[in-house]
Structures are given as structure tokens and as C-alpha cells.
Amino acid sequence: MNNPEIEPGLRPGQALCVQEVAVYRGPHLYSRTKMVRIQLDLGRVEQYPTNLLPGFVDALLKHVPGLREHGCSYGEPGGLVLRMEEGTWLGHVAEHVAIELQNMAGADVARGKTRSVTNMPGVYNVMFEYENEDVGLLAGRFALELVNLLLPIELQGLAGADMIAPSPLALFAMPEALRVLRAMHSEIAFGPTTASIVREAEARSIPWRRLDNSSLVQLGYGKHIKRIRASCSSLTSEIAAEIASDKELTNRLLIEAGLPAPLGIVASSAEEAVEAARTLGLAVVIKPVDGNHGRGVNIGLSSQSEVEWGFEQARAHSSLVLVEQQFVGEDHRILVIGGRLVAAAKRVPAHVVGDGRATIAQLIDRKNEDPRRGNGHESALTRISIDECLIHYIARSGYTLASVPEWGKPVMLLPTANLSTGGTAIDCTEDIHPDNALIACRAARILGLDIAGIDFVAPDIRRSVLETGGGIIEVNAGPGFRMHLYPSQGKRRNVAAPVLDLLYPPGAPCRVPVLAVTGTNGKTTTTRMLAHILGADGQIVGITSTDGVYIDGRRIMEGDCTVQGARVSC
Structure with a gap:
């Protein structure tokens, strides 16, 4: 990693020059924190601390305003700005820029350190924390490119940047650099469920490392290793997960155990679905036998045409379709971990409220402007998508996307209350009736799931469904945690803690002793x-x-x- 090529027209000692790059993935000589280390020769810029660079600090803060909040050695917001006004060297500045670029991309990092290298004047080890190695390295490169760009033209020059990370940009520009970093972070960042478990592991000093670019994470060392993929763990039975993915089989096992679950009939054609609906009577629910996230699920279907349409919607996600009785009540998700109820939330389907002026399409656009809403499962809430199911569902209430609901009029947009289709959640953990809690815990045990999300319909969750009607409509392996971590209303629940309690009960070891032997010979x-x-x-x-x-x-x-x-x- 030595002797990087110098750009044409520059001589060694003239340019900022990257000499070495190292990535520390665990405790190391400089810190216990994961860090990138860039050994940087400042060249002639060593003679120009920031107080001798007119306009540099203001230009830097314009591009990276979050640096105003960095405390640096002063330990309070504004500390770094004060250091730059007093005069500090550009390696130190690059350290802070690399940290802030990662934060602007969506990471949560703070620790950094820059130290001169003994007996190498003008050479510094620039070190900064990272969440994801690739994002951290590219942020380090972009930090040096930004610092170089803001120097007076006669001092500009950067050599060896490719040693840090290849750049996808033909020419560095701050807006494009941020776009690249944000896209990279979004693509590889942990989702809310995995992130919550990893944070809880860190709080308990349980070591962890990522095993792929998805959500497979190893916890612990040696014989104490456990693995998670989102909320599926080393203890999750494959058979139990397969049963949960078969909705008809799940309902049958629950009914055999005396738990309230809807009767259902599997259909492989629209004709069979219509016949099943007639057999079950009243309005029915039609869903894929092995679907998830509410895809292809429709409720309240009673006419032949609606049942046929519902069948086609479900069959787009599964070769077999389940037609089942519809429980009347509000939709809830009950989270059971280790046989114990740890959280419950009422789920509200995606909806808008009229103001007498805006169309439904405009109201949806406004709803999607909520900064908590994003695409997929990575944000606290999911953006509402306008699709055939939404258009068909609002048409059943007499609306189109161009309709203007009167002031205060709520308009339900979708039949299901999944967060993944734009729904919201209200915590009701402390309101659930003991009978309902027991039913949910029994369902998880019957399927054999260590972590289960029980979809539960009840007219009033505070009353027993044995009296009011309702019950379990679905059991989910690997349930998402975000509705409990970030409810739209109510108390946040640390549902990652029971997962770690299950994997590592109090007093259980998570590490093996590691001895390091160093020296010259022997x-x-x-x-x-x-x-x-x-x-x-x-x-x-x-x-x-x-x-x-x-x-x-x-x-x-x-x-x-x-x-x-x-x-x-x-």
C-alpha cells in the first residue's frame, strides 16, 4: 500500500498523499471501536493550518453544515469550528468530514482520532468510526476530495485516493457524492428489526458481526455463537416456519387445539373460490396460502364478481388461495417471544382524511411527504402506493382517486392494516385482556415458534374474544419489530431485549477467552x-x-x- 502514483504535474511532497489504508473490524491499538485508518501525508499543506486558509472554514461549513455540532476536544457543539478558527491541520478536518458524511448518509457514527506519525513530519493517521465498511471507506475518500477541492488552487492535489475506495464519480461534486453515499447506505443498512437486536447486543457487550449484505448476523464467539436473520434466530424451527407460511395448515392446527381461528377452504380456481364462499357464507377473506406482508389479501368479499376478483389478486402471489371466514373487529399484532407476550399493537389500514378541497390522490401525496415514510421496511412507516388493489377498494365505497372527500371524512385506502402497505400502529400492550394474551402465546407454542407475530382480530382488545368473538387470523415466523419500536401512537417497546434474553439468558456466556501472543521469535x-x-x-x-x-x-x-x-x- 506504499508509493501511490502522483497525479501528473505534481511531485512527492506537493500533494495530499494517501500512504496506507487499514480497516479495523474489532478492538485494535487505537480504540475498541471499528475504524478506518488512512495514513495521510499533507505535503506542503502541512504549512497551512486552517487559520491560514482564508475562506476555507466558511466554505466547508456551507457544504457540511453538520460540522457545527461537532464538539471535538471542547466537548460541546461548536468545538470543531473553534478549533478550525484557531488553526488545526487538514488531516483532523478530514476525520470530522468523513464522520459527518456518514451521518448525512444515514449512519450513526461519532468517534474519530487523528495523530501524527512518529518520525514522519507532516504524516498523520486519520481514523474514524464506521457502521458499514464500504460506506466508511468511500466517505473517507470523499472527505479528502472535498477538503482538497476547497483549498486554494495552487495548493490542490490529491494522490492515492483509489487506495481508499474506487469512486463511482468521474469528477467529485458534493451533491453527487451525498447521493451515492445515501444510496449505498440505504441498500446495505440493517432494517429496524435487525438494527434493534444489534444495538441491544452492543448494550450487553455481546460481540457481533455481519455475515452478508442482508440481515444475517452472528452473535457471540466460538461455541457460544448464535445467528439471527431479522427476527429469525438459531432457535427458530424450520418446520415451525414452514407451518406458519401455510395459512390453511396453521388455522387447522389452531382449531384442533381449541383456539379461535377462522374456518377456511383452499381453492385452485375462481369457480372453487366462489363455491367456498357460498359454503362459508357471509363476507369472506381471500388470501394467498403462502403469502406475506398483506400482499394479495382482500376482505369483505361477498358477491361472485368480488370473490372472482379477490381470487385473481391472491393467485398472483400463490398457486393456491385460501377462502376463509371473516372475523369482525380491529386488527392487532401480538408479539410473542420465548412463549411470553412482549408487545401488542393495533394496526390501522392506510387511510386519508378529507379536507373538502384535495382529491384522494393529492391527500395520498401529502401523507407520503411524512419524513417517517420511506420505501420498503427500512423506515418507521412505509409510503402508500397507488395500485389496482387500492383503486378497487376505494371504488367499493364509491370513490375514485379524483374524489374530494368532505372535511374530516376518513377514507380507508386498503383492506389490510400491514405497515408494509402504508398502515400505522398504536401500542396497546398494556390494554390486552389476559385471555387474548394466553391465546396468542398458546398459538406460538402450538406451531413451535420461538419468535412469533400473531395477527389477532378483536372488537375490543381489552375484552376476551371468547366473549366478543374474533381470534387469530394468521401466525407469522420472523415478524417485523418496527410497529413496536416506532408506533405512531403510544409507548415504544424494547422488543429486542427479550430476543437477547432468549438467546443468552442471564449469566450465559457469549465469548470464549482469546489470548494474543506477540514478539520476535518463539x-x-x-x-x-x-x-x-x-x-x-x-x-x-x-x-x-x-x-x-x-x-x-x-x-x-x-x-x-x-x-x-x-x-x-x-
Whole structure:
């Protein structure tokens, strides 16, 4: 990583020059925090601290206004600005810019450190925290490019930026750089469920690492490793998850156990669906047998044409369609973890409220302007999409997208209350009747799910459905947590804590002892001696050394594995 190429027309010592790049993925010499380290030679800019660069600070704050909130060594907002006005070097500035660029992209990082390199005048180790390695590296490059861009033209020049990360931009520009970082962060950031579990693990000092660019996360070390993918855990039974994905089978098992669940009939054609609706009577619900997120689900279908339409909507998501009785009441999600109810929320379908002037389409656009709403499941709420199902559903109430509802008139837009289709949630954990809570917990146990989301319809969740009617309409494996983490109304619930309690009960270990042996000669010999002593005590020992990785005395990898082998052992 040494001797990067210098741009044409520049000589060594003239340009900002990247000399080394390192990524620390765990505790290291400089911090316990994950960090990027960029060794930067300031060249002739070493002679120009920020107080000798007229207009630099104002220009930087115009591009990155969040730097005004950085406390730096003063420990309060404005501290960094004061440091720059007094005079500080550009490596230190680049550290803060790299942190703030990540925050502007959506990450939550704060820690940084810049130190001069001993016996190398003008050379600094610029270090900053990251959430995602790729986003952190690109933010580091963009930070140096921005700092370089704001220098007087006679001082400009940046060499070795490609050592940090390749840039997707032909020419650096701040708006485009932010767009790239935000898109990258959005694509690879954890969703609310996974993020909540990871934050809870950090609060308990449980080590974790990401295993892919999705939501597969490893918790713990060695024999204490557990894994999660969103709210599915190492304890989640595959059979239980398969049962939950089959809505007809789930209902049948619940009814056999004496729990309130709707009768249903599976249909493979529109004709069969119509016949099933006649058999069940009254208005029916039609849904995919193995669908999710409310896709293809429609309620209150009673006429032949509605049933046929509902069948086609459901069949777009599954080859088999379930026609079932419709429970009357409000829609709730009850979260059961480890056999215990930990949260409950009333779900309200996507809707708008008329003002006497705006059309339904305009009201939807206004609703989607809520900064809490985004695409998919990454935001607290989901944007409302105008599709065939929405248009058909409002038509059943006599509306079109061009209709202007009167002032104060609520207009329901969709038949289901899923957050993924634009619904909202109201916490009702403390209101749920004990009978309803017991029914939900029994349902999770019957299917064998460690973490289950029970969709529950009840006229009044404060009263027992054994008296009012209603019951379980669906059981979900891997339920999303965001309605409990970020309800539109009511108390937020730390539903990640019971997950960690389940995976690591109080007092349960999550780590294995790790010993590091360093020196000039005899490191491998010393390591083998330690392994022999611990093995004689009955311990299973993994070692990494210059000739391979060993677990319990057997070599599982050859070569110099002193660095990468540690991850294999853990």
C-alpha cells in the first residue's frame, strides 16, 4: 500500500498523499471501536493550518453544515469550528468530514482520532468510526476530495485516493457524492428489526458481526455463537416456519387445539373460490396460502364478481388461495417471544382524511411527504402506493382517486392494516385482556415458534374474544419489530431485549477467552505450549499460527494464518 502514483504535474511532497489504508473490524491499538485508518501525508499543506486558509472554514461549513455540532476536544457543539478558527491541520478536518458524511448518509457514527506519525513530519493517521465498511471507506475518500477541492488552487492535489475506495464519480461534486453515499447506505443498512437486536447486543457487550449484505448476523464467539436473520434466530424451527407460511395448515392446527381461528377452504380456481364462499357464507377473506406482508389479501368479499376478483389478486402471489371466514373487529399484532407476550399493537389500514378541497390522490401525496415514510421496511412507516388493489377498494365505497372527500371524512385506502402497505400502529400492550394474551402465546407454542407475530382480530382488545368473538387470523415466523419500536401512537417497546434474553439468558456466556501472543521469535512455540496446557485441562482450544489453524489439535487450514485464522477460530 506504499508509493501511490502522483497525479501528473505534481511531485512527492506537493500533494495530499494517501500512504496506507487499514480497516479495523474489532478492538485494535487505537480504540475498541471499528475504524478506518488512512495514513495521510499533507505535503506542503502541512504549512497551512486552517487559520491560514482564508475562506476555507466558511466554505466547508456551507457544504457540511453538520460540522457545527461537532464538539471535538471542547466537548460541546461548536468545538470543531473553534478549533478550525484557531488553526488545526487538514488531516483532523478530514476525520470530522468523513464522520459527518456518514451521518448525512444515514449512519450513526461519532468517534474519530487523528495523530501524527512518529518520525514522519507532516504524516498523520486519520481514523474514524464506521457502521458499514464500504460506506466508511468511500466517505473517507470523499472527505479528502472535498477538503482538497476547497483549498486554494495552487495548493490542490490529491494522490492515492483509489487506495481508499474506487469512486463511482468521474469528477467529485458534493451533491453527487451525498447521493451515492445515501444510496449505498440505504441498500446495505440493517432494517429496524435487525438494527434493534444489534444495538441491544452492543448494550450487553455481546460481540457481533455481519455475515452478508442482508440481515444475517452472528452473535457471540466460538461455541457460544448464535445467528439471527431479522427476527429469525438459531432457535427458530424450520418446520415451525414452514407451518406458519401455510395459512390453511396453521388455522387447522389452531382449531384442533381449541383456539379461535377462522374456518377456511383452499381453492385452485375462481369457480372453487366462489363455491367456498357460498359454503362459508357471509363476507369472506381471500388470501394467498403462502403469502406475506398483506400482499394479495382482500376482505369483505361477498358477491361472485368480488370473490372472482379477490381470487385473481391472491393467485398472483400463490398457486393456491385460501377462502376463509371473516372475523369482525380491529386488527392487532401480538408479539410473542420465548412463549411470553412482549408487545401488542393495533394496526390501522392506510387511510386519508378529507379536507373538502384535495382529491384522494393529492391527500395520498401529502401523507407520503411524512419524513417517517420511506420505501420498503427500512423506515418507521412505509409510503402508500397507488395500485389496482387500492383503486378497487376505494371504488367499493364509491370513490375514485379524483374524489374530494368532505372535511374530516376518513377514507380507508386498503383492506389490510400491514405497515408494509402504508398502515400505522398504536401500542396497546398494556390494554390486552389476559385471555387474548394466553391465546396468542398458546398459538406460538402450538406451531413451535420461538419468535412469533400473531395477527389477532378483536372488537375490543381489552375484552376476551371468547366473549366478543374474533381470534387469530394468521401466525407469522420472523415478524417485523418496527410497529413496536416506532408506533405512531403510544409507548415504544424494547422488543429486542427479550430476543437477547432468549438467546443468552442471564449469566450465559457469549465469548470464549482469546489470548494474543506477540514478539520476535518463539510465538508459535509459545502458542502451542499454551494450547497443550489448556487442552490438558479439558478445554477445546483453537490456535492460529504461521503454519496454520488448529482446533482441538487438528489442523484445519494450512499457511500463515496469524491474522485471518482468528476469525475461523471464533
